Amino acid sequence: MRSFSRKRLMAANQNPSGIQRTPHAAGDPAWAEQQHAKGRLTAHERLELLLDAGTCTPLGMGVTQETRQETREGAHNSEGVLTAQGEINGRPVCVFVKDMAVRDAAVNEAHARKICRLQEFALESRMPLIGLFDSAGASLEAGMGAVAGYGAMYRNSAAASGVIPQVGLVLGGCPGAEALLPALFDFVFMANDDSSLFVSGPDVVQAITHQTVDAVQLGGAEIHASRSGIADGRTDHDVAAILQLRRFLAFLPSGNRAGAPTWPCLDDAARLAPVLDTLLPDAAEGSYDVRELITQVADEGDFFELQAAYAANIVTGFARMHGRVVGVVANQAATLAGVIDSDAARKAARFVQFCDAFGIAVVTFVDTPGYLPGVAQEQAGLARHAAKLVFAYAQATVPMVTVIVRRALGAAGIAMGSRALGADVVLAWPQARIGLMDARAALALEGQRGDAAAEQAYAQRVLSPEAVQAGGDVHAVIAPRETRQHVLAALDRLAGKPHKRALRSHGNIPL
Structure with missing residues (x-):
């Protein structure tokens, strides 16, 4: 040129x-x-x-x-x-x-x-x-x-x-x-x-x-x-x-080497958000608006959502945390129970790629029971589109902090910025359930017809964040009201994370 x-x-x-x-x-x-x-x-x-x-x-x-x-x-x-x-x-x-x-x-x-x-x-x-x-x-x-x-x-x-x-x-x-x-x-x-x-x-x-x-x-x-x-x-x-x-x-850097923009922060980094303690409904499959969580964690509740009307089962956008711009990806339980379909996977993958290209940390809030099942989804190439999301997280070198809010199940739970894909810090709320499938499906697969007590016992033994933490896939179990404190502390520790990339022209993302 x-x-x-x-x-x-x-x-x-x-x-x-x-x-x-x-x-x-x-x-x-x-x-x-x-x-x-x-x-x-x-x-x-x-x-x-x-x-x-x-x-x-x-x-x-x-x-x-x-x-x-x-x-x-x-x-x-x-x-x-x-x-x-x-x-x-x-x-x-x-x-x-x-x-x-x-x-x-x-x-x-x-x-x-x-x-x-x-x-x-x-x-x-x-x-x-x-x-x-x-x-x-x-x-x-x-x-x-x-x-x-x-x-x-x-x-x-x-x-x-x-x-x-x-x-x-x-x-x-x-x-x-x-x-x-x-x-x-x-x-x-x-x-x-x-x-x-x-x-x-x-x-x-x-x-x-x-x-x-x-x-x-x-x-x-x-x-x-x-x-x-x-x-x-x-x-x-x-x-x-x-x-x-x-x-x-104001949320975008001037170039890929300029670093994420900073903004004067008037919000307390140690601010608690007691409302988050009651954000999740009592029913295990009940819905809530994940944007309430995002605005409670972001500086002064400021969140610039992108593609709000498209693939609404996943939320993407920019926020500031202690003055730093971060990219936010979150499953939206209020739409399709937070499952990931082809559109949601493409939407999130493209956003994560942008953040990685321009040095913007990614904060992910996970609550997904899996991928959207159906003939139409499979014939439309769900596996290829889901792989785009996996690829985007797996190749990212920017700081990545993941908070498991409720469900991180199956391949969809892996794709949402899991520790296995390279997340630097993975936090979990006490109610979180993390694993291959939920307790009911697991018991059925084992030939058992468990009652509520049996399902609860299985979930606590296998799917609870404490059980997963023992394997190193969750770093800490946190109180919901302290989410902002823990995310900001993680981002502070990761501020100097080196950007290591393989010596290659570029990866062949599954377009």
Whole structure:
């Protein structure tokens, strides 16, 4: 990859077509009115809201109304996208914002080159890259120039993967080849009821499959937030999305060697959480919301959940513990009793991989009775997807602290950050049951029909945390109210954990 200094980058983005331009920071008033009528901001307004006041350094200029008319008639140029370097909460970032006011933000060779140079600059400077998407896709007039441009952007995104965070925000259309770029990013958020992301549009779908759908039904924010899992979150409008993005960036490091961000902590590290003593229901299979546990342990209850509407039987997100950012993975007993299915395994595996790539410790709260049984799951490749979760934990070198809340049974219990997979510290609540299967199933397998007393005796003898602790798979049995204290103490001890990796190009994760 070629090296670009900031000065060279700015010069390369100035007037590549030779058309006379004037600065146009505010945008066209008529276009702004149209956007505001739809509840949206203009590209310039989006950029201004995203970056800290006074920190934006444009890496390309706006256009006048005359130039915009000329570009709509087919002149090839790199407009239709704003690129800038600025700060978010005082931290440097690189940003590109698609500008539908200019040729519908259609991508041609020069447009793509502008983004490519920004990608290269962000990677060289170790700054997070943020992309705001709202485009008609590829420019038909550009032909192979657009094809080559997309390929170059994809390659740059792959090169930056695991080195700098890449975050996409879809605020409008993101069709065809355009859709693959945010899908390559680490995180994608969507906003507005009519935003969409798809590879094949409604017309193509109708022509090939004879199904009639609109863009939102095909790839709207709700679809990707709850069914495909492409969107890590969704909001109702531009302003909420951009403010959410600013908050989210505070959880991410600037690069893979920057270390997890720290934040001033006003919460007591020794704080007890008595409410956790009664979190688990009396019934062995009763449900509860694991997010209550997470917020009780996190600093000031602050937890940024990702993909909340997708694979809700597992919870992922970022929290701070004594000022340090940590990644949290937790089985959600309130949904499908906390079993792990294909979607949940993929969701958690990808999140653990991100944390490991960027040096963020992983805290896992375990309460799962096993994998979701069924013909559909097995035929959909449950074993392969479950292996992704195993692989992600097994290859992770960051500090890993696991708390077994209630059930860690079978292969699913192994996959959830077990000691056998490399967890540094494994803690367990007194009620925990850890083993191959629950007491009832074990007794039945042995040909016994045990009553409640027999099951309880078996569980205490074989599955209790005290029994498992003797084998070294649990380090300590803790009172629920002391969970925060023990997790923070473990993270403190692991703060200097060395990152040892095998000498290889990369592992072959079961994709």
